[in-house]
Amino acid sequence: MIEFERLHHVSLAVRDLERARRFYSEVLGFPEIERPPFRSKGIWYAVGADQQLHLLEHPPGETLRTKGIDTTDGHxxxxxxxxxxxxxxxxxKGINYEARPESVAxxxxxxxxxxxxxxxxxxxPYNS
Structure with a gap:
């Protein structure tokens, strides 16, 4: 049996690494952390005490979403x-969002x- 401890990181594909850096670093305020010298281009962020977000630059293609918010998609x-x-x-910050303050979640x-x-x-939390 696998003994899971925690989620370590989530990786997302991005088309333009510098545009993504401006959004995640400057707009959302995620703290950037050191990334190993992989051959690929990317940025790593700390999310909380011990989780990470990894952004990986990917050339334009069919693998990236083009539509709006669909909460049944990966996120x-x-x-x-x-x-x-x-x-x-x-x-x-002028960011459009979809709010569900009383979600059934x-x-x-x-x-x-x-x-x-x-x-x-x-x-x-509700009512926060």
Missing amino acids: FAVWVKSHRETAAWLES GFAQIFILDPDHNIIEFGA
């Missing part, structure tokens, strides 16, 4: 302290798209 989720504060912050949800149409979910 990654980050837990935040406040649904209201996260929505307000996204609005201040058991917690409030907000969904956004990055510049390559990767879906990001922010989960928070």
Whole structure:
């Protein structure tokens, strides 16, 4: 039997690494961490205490999404302290989002798209 400990990282394909860096570093404020010297281009971020987000530059092609938010598509989720504060912050940055403050998921949800149409979910306690 496999003994799982935790999710280590999520990798996303991006078309333009510098555009992705501006979004994840400057807009969302994810802290960049050192990445090994792979032959591929990429950026790694710390997400919380011991999880990571890896962005990998990928040439344009059919593997990347082109449509809007579809919450049944693959995505990654980050837990935040406040649904209201996260929505307000996204609005201040001009980021379109889909909010579900009373989601049947058991917690409030907000969904956004990055510049390559990767879906990001922010989960928070109800009424936060």
